[in-house]
Each structure stands twice: as C-alpha cells, then as structure tokens.
Amino acid sequence: ATADRIYNFSAGPATMPVPVLQQTAEALIDVNGTGIGIAEHSHRSKTFTAICEGAEAACRELANIPDDYHVFFVQGGASLMFGQVPMNFLTPDKTADYLNTGSWSKKAIKEAKLFGNVNVACSSEDRNFCYIPKDVSYSDSPTYVHFTSNNTIFGTQFAVEPECPDGAYLVTDASSDIFSRPIDVTKYGLIYAGAQKNLGPAGVTLIIARKDVVDSGSGDLTTMLQYRTQAEAGSLSNTPPTLGIYMMKLVFEWIKGQGGLAAVAERNEAQATKLYAALEASSLFSGTADVDSRSKMNACFVTGDADKDAEFVAFCKQRGMDGLKGHRSVGGMRASIYNAFPDEGIDALIEAMKDFEAEKG
Numbered sequence: 001a002t003a004d005r006i007y008n009f010s011a012g013p014a015t016m017p018v019p020v021l022q023q024t025a026e027a028l029i030d031v032n033g034t035g036i037g038i039a040e041h042s043h044r045s046k047t048f049t050a051i052c053e054g055a056e057a058a059c060r061e062l063a064n065i066p067d068d069y070h071v072f073f074v075q076g077g078a079s080l081m082f083g084q085v086p087m088n089f090l091t092p093d094k095t096a097d098y099l100n101t102g103s104w105s106k107k108a109i110k111e112a113k114l115f116g117n118v119n120v121a122c123s124s125e126d127r128n129f130c131y132i133p134k135d136v137s138y139s140d141s142p143t144y145v146h147f148t149s150n151n152t153i154f155g156t157q158f159a160v161e162p163e164c165p166d167g168a169y170l171v172t173d174a175s176s177d178i179f180s181r182p183i184d185v186t187k188y189g190l191i192y193a194g195a196q197k198n199l200g201p202a203g204v205t206l207i208i209a210r211k212d213v214v215d216s217g218s219g220d221l222t223t224m225l226q227y228r229t230q231a232e233a234g235s236l237s238n239t240p241p242t243l244g245i246y247m248m249k250l251v252f253e254w255i256k257g258q259g260g261l262a263a264v265a266e267r268n269e270a271q272a273t274k275l276y277a278a279l280e281a282s283s284l285f286s287g288t289a290d291v292d293s294r295s296k297m298n299a300c301f302v303t304g305d306a307d308k309d310a311e312f313v314a315f316c317k318q319r320g321m322d323g324l325k326g327h328r329s330v331g332g333m334r335a336s337i338y339n340a341f342p343d344e345g346i347d348a349l350i351e352a353m354k355d356f357e358a359e360k361g
C-alpha cells in the first residue's frame with residue numbers, strides 16, 4: 001500500500017511516519033478491537049479518554065515534562081495562539097518582548113499589539129530573515145519573551161533558546177521543530193505547536209504550559225480562549241480533535257521507538273548536514289540562510305535564476321519528489337525534512353541536484 005508513495009518535502013502538512021499511517025488506517029475502521037473507528041468514538045468513551053491520557057503521558061515521557069506543567073491539546077492552530085497568548089497574559093500596562101525572525105514572528109507581534117505593549121527585542125528583517133540575530137535588547141521588565149524556534153519559511157532556527165530576563169518567561173512557537181531535538185521544558189512558560197509538521201495531522205495544537213502561567217491568564221475571556229479551560233479539563237472541556245490526538249499519540253510512540261528525542265535529533269542533524277554539504281559543494285545551488293543560523297528542518301536554496309529554480313522543481317517532480325517549491329518570500333527551493341522524512345529522500349534530492357547541475361548547470 002505504500003509502494004506509490006513519493007518523497008514529500010512539503011513544509012506542512014508534512015510527511016508522517018508510515019507505521020503511524022498504517023495503524024491509523026486500521027483504527028479508522030476499528031480501534032483497539034472495540035468495533036468502532038477512532039473518528040466515531042465519543043470523546044467521553046473509556047476508549048477515547050484512555051487514548052487522550054495516553055497521548056499526554058507519552059508526550060510527558062518523551063520531553064521529560066515535570067508535574068508543574070500542563071500538557072493539553074487545543075484547536076485553532078499556531079495562528080490562533082499568536083492572539084491567544086497575549087490575550088491571556090498581556091494587558092495595556094504590561095510589555096512582552098518579541099524576537100522578530102520571520103513572517104510567523106511578525107504575525108505574532110501584530111496580534112500581541114492588540115493587547116499590550118510590544119518591544120521588538122531584535123529583528124533579522126534587514127536581510128530578509130536569513131539569520132538569527134545575536135544581539136537582543138530586552139525591555140526593563142517584560143512579562144514574557146516570545147520567539148519562533150524554527151522559521152519554516154526562511155529556513156533558520158535557534159540553535160539554543162534565547163536568554164530570558166529575570167522575572168519573565170519564555171513563550172515559543174515551536175510549530176516547525178517541536179520534538180525534533182531534546183527540549184528543556186523548564187526554561188519555558190508556554191510552548192505551542194501546530195501538529196502538522198512533526199506531530200500529526202492538521203487540526204490539533206499541542207500546548208505545554210507551566211501551571212502558574214496558565215493560572216495567571218485573564219479570567220475575563222470567552223471560556224474557550226482561556227488556557228485554563230482545556231488545561232484543567234484534560235483537553236476534554238468540549239469535543240477535541242479526537243483523530244488528531246490519536247495520531248499524535250502514535251507519533252509520540254513512534255519517536256520513542258526511534259530512541260527518543262536525542263535519537264531523532266541525531267538523524268535530523270545527519271540529514272541536514274548531508275544536504276547542506278551538498279549545497280556547499282554545488283556550483284549551481286546555494287543555501288539562503290547564514291551558516292550559523294541554518295535550520296535542520298527546512299533547507300532553503302536557490303540557483304539565482306527563477307526560471308532555473310522552476311525547472312529544477314519540475315525535474316525533481318519527475319523523479320518522485322514533491323513539495324520543493326520555495327515560499328514566495330524567499331523563492332527557489334525549500335526542502336522540509338521533518339522527523340518522519342526518510343534518509344533515502346535526502347539521497348534522492350542530492351542525486352537530482354548533481355544530475356541537474358551536470359545537465360543544465
């Protein structure tokens with residue numbers, strides 16, 4: 001059933017582990033021998049509540065998440081979180097610091113300005129977001145510091161989390177690199193990530209949040225926009241995205257089976273290193289991000305000629321590689337190589353680069 005699959009370099013929704021897809025295909029008809037499919041079970045059923053608790057437990061185990069953190073699942077995607085975070089934690093008399101490293105950061109900044117003061121503590125917009133700034137200038141006493149750990153569109157990534165001023169807490173949009181490497185959750189007040197790159201299908205968003213941070217959120221918001229609602233209800237305040245949570249649980253288990261976060265990080269590192277080395281060796285293609293800021297999840301590269309870029313994308317498509325067209329704000333190509341991306345796909349892309357260069361370079 002998997003014979004016709006091709007290499008999917010899509011930035012998201014992205015390729016998923018094949019065993020997860022296979023198990024889900026079976027579970028759609030009958031999950032855990034209940035005679036009912038996973039998408040057909042009541043979210044109040046014993047079957048589903050066990051799955052939801054299992055997803056939370058697997059997540060906690062993977063990332064070593066302490067008990068003073070909530071782990072829960074919401075809807076609305078990272079885009080809703082851009083607004084929901086400041087809506088909960090920012091007021092007109094408070095300031096939040098934002099690190100501006102790309103389009104998603106900018107969107108988060110725009111939303112935060114609706115609720116309080118925003119200090120843009122650094123920006124890499126001067127060079128079309130091709131780097132992670134080293135100099136960060138914080139305001140006096142920010143409530144929180146928000147950053148985008150991996151900039152999906154521009155192919156840059158924080159190598160380590162930024163420093164956080166005393167009294168503040170870190171908030172990160174980890175949508176495109178969550179669980180691609182070990183993460184020290186205790187450094188964060190809140191982590192959010194849409195599932196559709198490293199964790200599962202679109203429609204479910206993972207939140208990991210310190211309990212006191214959740215408690216500090218506004219109580220004046222509509223119920224579903226208060227983080228405490230789903231945090232305290234174990235994601236079951238209303239009907240959650242049951243299928244997405246089921247698949248996320250399988251993905252967590254798959255990561256564990258791969259050896260955990262350190263093991264997937266090693267594989268991601270090896271894949272990215274190989275691909276960037278091929279780009280460096282090429283006289284036709286070049287990477288767009290500064291070397292010290294390069295993402296291990298999204299490699300952006302160009303030939304310098306838009307027509308040739310388009311030709312290369314078509315060339316790859318003929319060889320069974322899809323999703324390589326770069327985002328319009330960078331152009332060229334983008335190879336998204338999340339956790340589930342197979343090693344052979346990297347080799348296929350490098351071979352295509354060499355063959356294309358020999359033919360048309």
Ligand code: PLP
Binds near residue numbers: 173
């Ligand atoms: N943040 C990052 C880093 C992303 O890569 C994306 C989507 O690609 C988003 C936010 C937006 O996510 P969503 O479509 O789930 O709102």
